Amino acid sequence: MSKSVSRRQFLMRCGVLSAAGVPALRWAMNLGAIGTSAAISSTARADDGEDYRALVCVFLAGGNDCHNTLIPLDPANYDKYARLRGAIKIEQASLQATELVPSNAWTDGRRMALSPSLAPLKSLFDQGHMAMVMNVGPLLGPLTLAQYKQNIGVPAKLFSHNDQQSTWQSGGTEGMTTGWGGRMADLMLSGNGANGSMFTSISATGNSVFMSGRNVSQYQVSPSAGGAVKLLPVPSVGAAVDPAVIAAMSSQLQAPRGHLFEESHASVARRSIGTEAVLTDALAGVGDQALIAGNSLSAQLNLVARLIAARSALGVKRQVFFVSFGTFDLHAMAAEKQPILHGALASALKAFYDATVTMGVSANVTTFTASDFGRTLTNNGDGSDHGWGGYHFVMGDSVQPRSWFGQLPDVAVNGRHDVGQGRLLPAVSVDQYGATLARWMGTPASEMATVFPNIGRYESSDLGFMKST
DSSP states (O other): OOSOOOHHHHHHHHHHHHHTTOOGGGGOOOGGGTSOOOOOOTTOOOOSSSSOEEEEEEEETTOOOGGGTEEEOSHHHHHHHHHHHGGGOOOGGGGGGGEEOOSSOOGGGOOEEEOGGGHHHHHHHHTTSEEEEEEEEOOSSOOOHHHHHTTSSOOSSTTOHHHHHHHHHHSSOTTOSOOHHHHHHHTTHHHHHHHHGGGSEEESSSOOGGGOOSSOOOEEEETTTTEEOOSSOOOOTTOOOOHHHHHHHHHHHHSOOSSHHHHHHHHHHHHHHHHHHHHHHHHHTOOOSSOOTTOHHHHHHHHHHHHHHTHHHHTOSEEEEEEEEOOOOOSSOHHHHHHHHHHHHHHHHHHHHHHHHHHTOTTTEEEEEEESOOBOSSOSSSSOOBOSOEEEEEESTTBOTTOEEEOOOOSOSSSTTBSSTTOBOOSEEHHHHHHHHHHHHTOOGGGHHHHOTTGGGSSOSOOSOBOOO
């Protein structure tokens, strides 16, 4: 076939590709590339990488049950826990090996232990590479139980998955188009320069409001694709693709246009294809870093680790990553399903941390968890219902070692920390949690309200779980 392909031949061959099983969605552009105006050069190189920092958000989709994540171990509080949890309680005898003994003692001499399924995280905590932040949730400002009961200053649409996912990620209400990860990335663009700006905000799990900024657009990558989401068609297994078709499609997409809108689309295509080439080249010499077979979270974190390993080739000094895992929405069969999820979570996090050590960036990369909400302390049979405040992990060599922060709530229903059914009234806002991480990333105090509009309502924007910089 000649290199010149007629329009009719082009369309016919596209039809052949479709019949061969090439999904149209696989032809889609990486939408993260559309909004960024920075030109990408394949020759871009960063400096030696010493001034590098990355945040990795691990979103536990569906609402992780914090009450079966960190469990009371002392007899008095364990008995309360067991009565309220019923069929979904974790047996006390199985908790002895995963007790966490922090350098700052638990409240009132209490003892706490990780779920046995999270055992790999105990060594990270004991060795000073992980901290716990307790009773975190979306707030508009400091909120008392009395104010909650009077509906004063209460966030909208609590206990709803889509609303609270959006609230957690955006720092506002559902429908917001930017998230605090993206707004933080906005401030990093100039530091990364034109060549690295495309790779400042990267999602390995599809589109997420958390990663969208006012100026930055999230760049989407895929573990199944081995990196960039492809713009040009990728054949199904065993399907033959005429290289001339791909070349023709590339030419058609990138050809200069006389019409303003057509040229804008072609410009996006040129940028997306060029960016994909840069990323593919950068990852070509970087093998698996943290891959555990059959673990979907590990696949995402492994790709993040590969991207971090390629940071010099990509020309970046500051990055924000987003991965997700679950569903943790266990209204039933929680005793069977949550341990499986927790086991996969713990092994993936441990493997990722070990990879950062191998790469020499364990003090430069901080990983933290987020989730829709916690869940009810009471059971609904063999599961639990939507809650509010929850417990979270922060991992890396820049966290305060063997420490916990926030509030260790009472094990009680209708108590001083409960809005009903053991739903925790958060003592720590997502804004404060995020602002502490943002400060570590280098967000200036003068810009903190740009990233977290409500942060000025709190006495402190720094919870102290990150080491001073």
